[in-house]
Amino acid sequence: MRNLGYYNGKIGLIEEMSVPMNDRAGYFGDGIYDATYSRNHIIYALDEHIERFFNSARLVGMEVPMSREALAELLCDLVRRVDDGEQFVYWQLTRGTAPRNHAFPGVPPNLWVMLKPASVKDTYAPVQLITAEDTRFYHCNIKTLNLLPNVLAAQRAEAAGAQESVFHRGDRVTECAHSNVHIIRDETFITAPTDNLILPGIARAHLIRTARALGYAVEERPFTVSEMMDADEVMISSAGSFCLAATEIDGKPVGGKSPVMLRRLQDALVEDWLSKTTPK
DSSP: OOSEEEETTEEEOGGGOOOOTTBHHHHHOOEEEEEEEEETTEETTHHHHHHHHHHHHHHTTOOOSSOHHHHHHHHHHHHHHSSOSOEEEEEEEEOOBOSSOSSOOOOOOEEEEEEEEOOOOOTTSOEEEEEEEOOSOSOTTSOBSOOHHHHHHHHHHHHTTOSEEEEEETTEEEEESSSEEEEEETTEEEEOOSSTTSOOOHHHHHHHHHHHHTTOEEEEOOOBHHHHHHSSEEEEEETTEEEEEEEEETTEEOOOSOHHHHHHHHHHHHHHHHHHTSOO
8 A cells, every 4th residue: 555544444545535524624623633754664753742642632622532552553553554664654633523613512533644655854954944923823832733824834935945934923933834943052952942832842852852862951941033043053853854954044044053063963863763663
């Protein structure tokens, strides 16, 4: 099977699957999701992504219809069914199927899974960024389906020939359209705190642990656009881009001043990815 779709127990090729029009995902984006990647049919950081998935469900008042262990078993089984060992693994839970009404319908939730061939990005390939005023809702710590502002910001970046948009509220940098953003200054890894203005990224947590394991100082604190522009390095991270270094923001050169620390972080993250996705 070249790709896979799953909907409440039904399995098939994505292009052959269908969902009810009254699924609340379509009307409200009323649901939560998580995503990671697999290599050699092994899902990377699965327990951490499932934990965040359950936390997101709790924060929006949704009940996941199976245990953490059962969901992990389901996802691993589905990944083994596809032909390619390198997959983008995406799953979401919506608040069920019911006629459109803003109030919660009191029906069972719907579980979706989507698998498609995809590889993580080249950790060592530089990227270009732009900035964008962060006008999104103030619950960025919940991984909801209400992603229109993110989509618009991502499109702006593509139109500008960049790969990502860095959101800011006033002068405070928050996160990106689909990544977390971090800086290095004086061999200190600096990342925004996990308040309600950013998503607590799994890759972000990996970067923090990696930096500390390598003996570097870590600061979880707000930082400004001007600090970012003057930083020794600027990086973005997500499930599919562990630690990409930016060379340009809004057309201005950035980073390139701490290549040794940057490379040590990148090497350690790539090694972790390879070691944890290689069959025993």
